[in-house]
Amino acid sequence: xVQLLESGGGLxxxxxxxxxxxxxxxxxxxGRAMSWVRQAPGKGxxxxxxxxxxxxxxxxxxxxxxxxxxxxxxxxxxxxxxxNSLRADDAAVYYCAKLTxxxxxxxxxxxxx
Amino acid sequence: xxxxxxxxxxxxxxxxxxxxxxxxxSQGISNDVAWYQQKPGKAPKSLIYAASSLHIGVPSKFSGxxxxxxxxxxxxxxxxxxxxxxxxxxxxxxxxxxxxxTKVDI
Numbered sequence: 001x002v003q004l005l006e007s008g009g010g011l012x013x014x015x016x017x018x019x020x021x022x023x024x025x026x027x028x029x030x031g032r033a034m035s036w037v038r039q040a041p042g043k044g045x046x047x048x049x050x051x052x053x054x055x056x057x058x059x060x061x062x063x064x065x066x067x068x069x070x071x072x073x074x075x076x077x078x079x080x081x082x083x084n085s086l087r088a089d090d091a092a093v094y095y096c097a098k099l100t101x102x103x104x105x106x107x108x109x110x111x112x113x
Numbered sequence: 114x115x116x117x118x119x120x121x122x123x124x125x126x127x128x129x130x131x132x133x134x135x136x137x138x139s140q141g142i143s144n145d146v147a148w149y150q151q152k153p154g155k156a157p158k159s160l161i162y163a164a165s166s167l168h169i170g171v172p173s174k175f176s177g178x179x180x181x182x183x184x185x186x187x188x189x190x191x192x193x194x195x196x197x198x199x200x201x202x203x204x205x206x207x208x209x210x211x212x213x214x215t216k217v218d219i
Contacts, residue, residue: 037211044200047208047210047211050207050209059208062208095157097157099202100204
């Protein structure tokens with residue numbers, strides 16, 4: 001059974017940083033591109049970032065490029081999202097996803113002073 | 114960037130009804146479209162990939178079609194557990210983009 005378990009969310013002040021993690025199991029992690037998708041309260045789904053199987057290729061939404069960094073550790077079956085210079089409009093539930101297939105349960109990021 | 118639009122934005126239906134949701138891409142994307150179902154407070158669930166391929170375990174009441182720019186999700190014989198918000202998503206080109214969603218309620 002595929003499992004994607006996010007962690008690292010929480011309350012952070014504007015301008016602060018957080019690192020999200022996603023522990024993957026139940027599939028060959030190193031063989032799949034991975035993504036982060038977020039959903040602000042009451043809003044729709046927004047693709048944030050994706051990373052290739054080896055980690056050599058990364059892609060970002062314009063809204064986060066230069067502030068967020070996606071990475072992966074295939075030896076630990078773990079996906080990361082380093083989020084810097086956080087803004088109020090970054091507040092959302094962040095989902096780790098093997099897009100078109102499986103999703104994690106999400107982790108809530110709140111940005112407030 | 115490829116824009117994805119969905120219609121309608123919401124619809125009211127009754128148990129047993131058949132509903133159709135349309136998704137349109139701003140440019141041709143072959144069949145690189147997925148459909149997701151999301152219930153309040155829950156993570157999205159993948160229903161369909163490659164425009165018309167049903168994920169294992171997804172009931173055959175769900176079906177997808179289309180290619181190029183126009184795509185359709187159909188749900189036959191609606192049941193209470195099908196009332197949710199449905200999203201399309203293109204994965205043809207980065208940045209990947211989602212449609213704004215269609216809320217299906219009673």
